[in-house]
Amino acid sequence: MGSYRRWAETKFNRPEGLMIFVELLTPDENEWLAWLGVQPVPDEYEEWSVQHVSIPCGPDEQLLFTYDLLRKSIEIRWTQGSEMLVEIIREGVRRISLTFNRTTGANIRVIFSDSLVVSNVMNVRVWPSISIRDEMR
Template identity: 30%
Template sequence: MYGEFRMPDDDVVLQAIGVLPEIQGEGDARVVSLEDASGSEMSLSYDPSERSVRIVWRHGQELLVDLFRERAVSVDIRTESNITYFWIEFRDEGWSASLRIQVFPSLSVKDALFLN
């Protein structure tokens, strides 16, 4: 429908953020576990066979974000102006969306949804 799901090689992620994605299950799913200086922890998982992404962000025992979305078409990692982030795109008939998951120098999530 939208071509092959694109995702970064594990070595590219390791080089960009110093964290090697873990292989989840027996498929191609990946989990990247992150922590910032304030003690917040974030888990970003992406599964090319399911075309899905999940972000779970906690500060201590407090759940800040638990976001799951299907119809992902790509996961990229980018660095601009000393800010490193995952850029995730989603697309389906009638809509598209993007997630910007900043991982350095601090954690943040920006979500945008567009109706076509």
């Protein structure tokens, strides 16, 4: 037991051994409603941390954006009628934000990170048309 304690003390009492919990930052319900006209709905079978945002994008076209606060993950399902056009599942989400401007429309911006360094940004445009752009940084 003493050797484990010495190892733990040297491992976790130094700055390079710190374990840092990074919270997933998301828009609140009012922001979703103001920007996109929809609110997140908790998953009925999963834990409280899983939220679904269903965004109608056109006739018979829908984008289902799901995020998990504990697992820091997202799932995007773009469907047209009963056909699945795109399904994306990603982990390592650091922040989800909403933007709107006249040239790009309404966007969901997802920032991913490895440790504390931003490594990837995904922009999901939901209006006037759906577009998903994934950028490595």
